[in-house]
Amino acid sequence: MKSKVTLIAALVFLMFSEAMSQQLKERVRINGYSSFEYENMFSDExxxxPNGSFDADLIDLVINIDVTSKLRFSTDLTWEHGAASEDDRGNVAVEYAFPEYTVKDWLKFRVGKMFVPFGIYNEIHTAKPAFLAVKEPLSTNKPQKFGADARFYPRWATGVSILGNFAIKSVDFEYHVQLSxxxxxxxxxxxxxxxxEKAVAARLLVMPSQGLKVGVSTYSDKITELDGSGDDTGNRTKLFSISTHAEYTYKNAGIELEFITGKTSPSAGGDLKKSAFEGMLYYTFIDRITPYFRYEFLDPNKDVDDDQANMISLGVNSRVDDNFxxxxxxxNISSKDQNAEFSGTDxxxxQAAVVLGF
Structure with missing residues (x-):
C-alpha cells in the first residue's frame, strides 16, 4: 500500500513539474551574447x-519574464574580462533591471536601473552582435578614452522612464523620457x-520612410561640487549634451552618422565645451560579408586648438552562421600634442572578435 501511495505521489509531482515547466517556458525568455577579442598594436608607443592579447571580453545573459500580459520584468547580467571575484579580476555587473508596464504601445513605464536613452549605441553597447564593428565608437560613447574629461552622459541611471511608439500617417515615431x-x-x-536635482534624458526617433531613422537625444543634470574633503559645497555644475543621429539603409548599403556636442558649466564659471562625430559606411555581399569604413573625431575642449583626436577604421564583419x-x-589613431589621452602619438x-548571440 505504501509503495502505491509513493508511486501516486511521484506521478502527481511529475505532472505538476511538467505543468510548471511548460508555464515557465511560456513566460520566461533567456537570451544573451558573448564576445572573445584579440588586439595588437603595431608599435611600442x-x-x-603591444603584446597581442586575447580578451574574454564578456558574456551577458538577458532575461525577460512576462509577469502578466502587460507587465514585463527585464534584466541583463554581465561578466566581463573573465570575471573572477576571488582574484579581483574582471567585472560582474547588473547592466539593467526594471519592470515595464504597458498601457498602450505609445505609453509604457519603467522603474529601476536602466541604460540612458541617448544616441545610437548606448543601449546596445554590450550587445556585440547588434553592430558591425569590434567595439562601439570611442569618440561618442567613451570619449574619456579619447582625450575628454568625461563622457557626454552617464552610461546608466536609476529612476523612472516613460516611453512608447506611435505613427502619424505613414511616419513612425519612438520616444523615451527618463528622470533619474x-x-x-x-x-x-x-x-x-x-x-x-534630477537628471533628465530624452530621445526622439523618427522613421519617415523605410530604411531611414533620424533621432535627437538630450541629457541634462546638475552635479554636486565637492570641496577638498569631499563635502558638498552647495554649488552645482551644469551638464548638458545633445546628439543628432541618423541611420539609413538601401538594399545592401548603409550609412550611420552621429554628432554630439556637450557643455559643462561650473558655478565658478569657465564653461567646457566639447564635441564628437562618428560616421560609418558599409555594404553587405552575399548576405554574409560586410566590409565597413568608420571615422571618429573628438574635440575635447573647443577653447584649446591642439587637443583633437581622430580614428579611421577599416573592417569586415562576417556572418559565419545565424547570430555567429x-x-x-x-x-589608425592620430591626435594633437595637447590631447590628454594620446599626447600627439599616432x-x-x-582588432578581431568572435561574437555569438543566442
Missing part, C-alpha cells in the same frame, strides 16, 4: 596593446541621490 538620480562621485547613484560573427578591424592597431 600608443594606447593600444544622475551622475555623482560621493554616493552610489543607483541607491540614492546626493542632491535634490567574426569581426576583423584595422584602426599609432595603428589590429
Amino acid at each position: 600608443g594606447e593600444g596593446d 538620480n544622475g551622475e555623482q562621485e560621493n554616493t552610489n547613484p543607483f541607491e540614492e541621490d546626493d542632491n535634490e 560573427f567574426v569581426k576583423l578591424q584595422y584602426n 599609432y595603428s592597431e589590429f
Whole structure:
C-alpha cells in the first residue's frame, strides 16, 4: 500500500513539474551574447596593446519574464574580462533591471536601473552582435578614452522612464523620457541621490520612410561640487549634451552618422565645451560579408586648438552562421600634442572578435 501511495505521489509531482515547466517556458525568455577579442598594436608607443592579447571580453545573459500580459520584468547580467571575484579580476555587473508596464504601445513605464536613452549605441553597447564593428565608437560613447574629461552622459541611471511608439500617417515615431538620480562621485547613484536635482534624458526617433531613422537625444543634470574633503559645497555644475543621429539603409548599403556636442558649466564659471562625430559606411555581399569604413573625431575642449583626436577604421564583419560573427578591424589613431589621452602619438592597431548571440 505504501509503495502505491509513493508511486501516486511521484506521478502527481511529475505532472505538476511538467505543468510548471511548460508555464515557465511560456513566460520566461533567456537570451544573451558573448564576445572573445584579440588586439595588437603595431608599435611600442600608443594606447593600444603591444603584446597581442586575447580578451574574454564578456558574456551577458538577458532575461525577460512576462509577469502578466502587460507587465514585463527585464534584466541583463554581465561578466566581463573573465570575471573572477576571488582574484579581483574582471567585472560582474547588473547592466539593467526594471519592470515595464504597458498601457498602450505609445505609453509604457519603467522603474529601476536602466541604460540612458541617448544616441545610437548606448543601449546596445554590450550587445556585440547588434553592430558591425569590434567595439562601439570611442569618440561618442567613451570619449574619456579619447582625450575628454568625461563622457557626454552617464552610461546608466536609476529612476523612472516613460516611453512608447506611435505613427502619424505613414511616419513612425519612438520616444523615451527618463528622470533619474544622475551622475555623482560621493554616493552610489543607483541607491540614492546626493542632491535634490534630477537628471533628465530624452530621445526622439523618427522613421519617415523605410530604411531611414533620424533621432535627437538630450541629457541634462546638475552635479554636486565637492570641496577638498569631499563635502558638498552647495554649488552645482551644469551638464548638458545633445546628439543628432541618423541611420539609413538601401538594399545592401548603409550609412550611420552621429554628432554630439556637450557643455559643462561650473558655478565658478569657465564653461567646457566639447564635441564628437562618428560616421560609418558599409555594404553587405552575399548576405554574409560586410566590409565597413568608420571615422571618429573628438574635440575635447573647443577653447584649446591642439587637443583633437581622430580614428579611421577599416573592417569586415562576417556572418559565419545565424547570430555567429567574426569581426576583423584595422584602426589608425592620430591626435594633437595637447590631447590628454594620446599626447600627439599616432599609432595603428589590429582588432578581431568572435561574437555569438543566442
